[in-house]
Amino acid sequence: MTQTTTHADNIIDAGWIIPVNASKEILSNHSLVIQHGHLIALLPTAEVDKHYHSDKRYSLQDHLLIPGLINAHGHAAMTLFRGLADDLPLMTWLQDHIWPAEAQWVNEEFVQDGTQLAMLEMLRCGTTTFSDMYFFPDVAARAAHDARMRCQISFPVLDFPTAWARDADDYIHKGLELIDDFGSQQLINIAFGPHAPYTVSDAPLQRIVTLSEELDCPVQIHLHETAQELRDAFLADRRRPIQRLHDLGLLGPRLQCVHMTQLDDRDIQLMRQNNAHVVHCPNSNLKLASGFCPVGRLHGAGVNVALGTDGAASNNRLDMLGEMRNAALLAKAISNDASAIDAHSALEMATINGAKALGIDAYTGSLEIGKAADIAAINLSAIESQPLYNPLSQLVYATDPSQVSHVWVNGELLLEDRKTLTLDSTRIISRARNWAELIKDSQ
Structure with a gap:
């Protein structure tokens, strides 16, 4: 008998996930499943294929996922x-x-x-x-x-x-x-x-x-x-x-x-x-x-x-x-x-x-089922993160913004491999330089 799996919008497999919940868990080799902008599952990566499938799946095995x-x-x-x-x-x-x-x-x-x-x-x-x-x-x-x-x-x-x-x-x-x-x-x-x-x-x-x-x-x-x-x-x-x-x-x-x-x-x-x-x-x-x-x-x-x-x-x-x-x-x-x-x-x-x-903790601030998929992925393969004993300790005391690789808001990918998808970085930087010239000349 063929097992039916649920279609999801996104699946993110990660080396570690810190949900920021009451039990203060640090989960290894787990995945987040996203549907309609919300988290519908948090489970071991080895169990995902038994329950879910998606056309969009991200394999971030060297990464830590945290709430945005x-x-x-x-x-x-x-x-x-x-x-x-x-x-x-x-x-x-x-x-x-x-x-x-x-x-x-x-x-x-x-x-x-x-x-x-x-x-x-x-x-x-x-x-x-x-x-x-x-x-x-x-x-x-x-x-x-x-x-x-x-x-x-x-x-x-x-x-x-x-x-x-x-x-x-x-x-x-x-x-x-x-x-x-x-x-x-x-x-x-x-x-x-x-x-x-x-x-x-x-x-x-x-x-x-x-x-x-x-x-x-x-x-x-x-x-x-x-x-x-x-x-x-x-x-x-x-x-x-x-x-x-x-x-x-x-x-x-x-x-x-x-x-x-x-x-x-x-x-x-x-x-x-x-x-x-x-x-x-x-x-x-x-x-x-x-x-x-x-x-x-x-x-x-x-x-x-x-x-x-x-x-x-x-x-x-x-x-x-x-x-x-x-x-x-x-x-x-x-x-x-x-x-x-x-x-x-x-x-x-x-x-x-x-x-x-x-006043928005009912739908963001932690990676829990039913909450919005607001997620940041941190690459812990960098030299500055080695050796890796505790991903939470590395996150707080050793991580640099350059290690942030992906960001999702409400399930939508806004940063992919350090590139913003909803903001034109070339134009924004050019405008900032124009402002700097105007303001500097007036000083």
Whole structure:
């Protein structure tokens, strides 16, 4: 009697798979089976032919498959400012260099080209989902839609005018239009993005609280980024910024708190009690000397900690593998405990924790049956990965973005043998060089 097998859209055979599940498995010689953009099976490669067949089958025996990395905070278009104003303190960097450059150059064309450059880099680093907070978010959303990347677009809200909006009411009005325009898109989520407590006053924050609850939309904000921010806030109204957000009703499970380098025990307790999320940006914090996020203490308190790169103007890379490695190393050094954040915890921060922070963990962030096929393949045959005792350890502590060979988002192959399939790298690089000439000549 002939056994009937199920047709699948894709089958990926791999040397190792790390699903990022509760049992923290590392599976050898296993395969993923994909149908309609979702994972329908995870089983030993030797068993695949008994149950499934496909016209598309990838044999990646030297590779490790992981959930696609989730960059939970960034400013994609700012990739065009990479290296423009290095080695400066945060407020000097912002006020004297970045904000003037934005006032002069940021428009729809800038955001289109910068976002495409960022996505090109992120895909080649194994990132399948990114969160973006920048001007002309509608342009960034369309760019992500065309590239078929998964993203959260956090539309900015500030008290003062920029190239995109006049005042807080105008930012929110345009953001609500963005929700209407993209709310039904499968790969795009819209979030409120009040820039920071020192750039957004109480009234718009209170309105965001109400709208976020009504629309069930996340909120992302830069918070407790520097010691100066806390000193200024305390002088203004005798409260720490996190306490102010708590008093306004903003601190809760929809809130994504970015940076969080200046925390005491009361702050951590508030985060835990309100189930708010932290987005840790280790490389940007280091480069701007903003401080150290106490990841070990947050982790021990049960606070969800995700990872982000921040923008390339303050990093200067969009390399989530590097963020994962530095997050683990910094946590060990700060806590004086080599086991503070182990390799699997670091991978969780870059995958499922990011999905939880963005509110999308029901369908991405891990390689589990029923979830979207958001996958990165890492080639572990490189010299830098030899000898190979533990693929998880090699991933976190030794892997370079150049080893990312394939990336799938929602079951669609977007990177094949290091070549992007939905982004024209030649055109994108040419446009970036044109921008660099214009901006350099104006300095």
